[in-house]
Amino acid sequence: SQQGEEDPQALSIQEGENATMNCSYKTSINNLQWYRQNSGRGLVHLILIRSNEREKHSGRLRVTLDTSKKSSSLLITASRAADTASYFCATGNFNKFYFGSGTKLNVKP
């Protein structure tokens, strides 16, 4: 991808379990964002973490950022079948936004 890699590429879990996705990026950043995409649709913004933050929470989402390793992780706790989607990290600014390769999450009911 233009941005970097995410792993795993695909993740299948049971409802109620936690899902962790990782993202690595290539350049210096001001912030890192996570987006969700349902199949064949546009993306929806989930959460933004700034470069001076190490961890951020929003509902069942927890994001960490390690700028020294140029990596971030997204944790979804107590997953639901409705969380089934692809998840992408993104970095950029007003001029450019690049996305990671994405993780396809399947939550089995």
Added chain:
Amino acid sequence: GAVVSQHPSWVICKSGTSVKIECRSLDFQATTMFWYRQFPKQSLMLMATSNEGSKATYEQGVEKDKFLINHASLTLSTLTVTSAHPEDSSFYICSASDRLRRAGGEKLFFGSGTQLSVL
């Protein structure tokens, strides 16, 4: 949240024809809009950055004469795929950021995408 409308949702065309895709920000002013291309099961590839009233900035490898971008107003950007060929078949997505940062200027708001199939 801010709304971005993209039309059409899908289009089928013959080789050699041109296809125009519209992207509108409905309730905010978008100084900058981004156009992405997505192949099945892959990530979004940034094609170009479109600034209102100026020429678009294309990513390396993207043909500007092939993918014409016009950002004539703060609420409308268009992507025209000229002389389309089967290899242009893809999912095209536009996005925009809120100029006034009412919704957090660094966030992107996405259209629902356009599936282009060239026969």
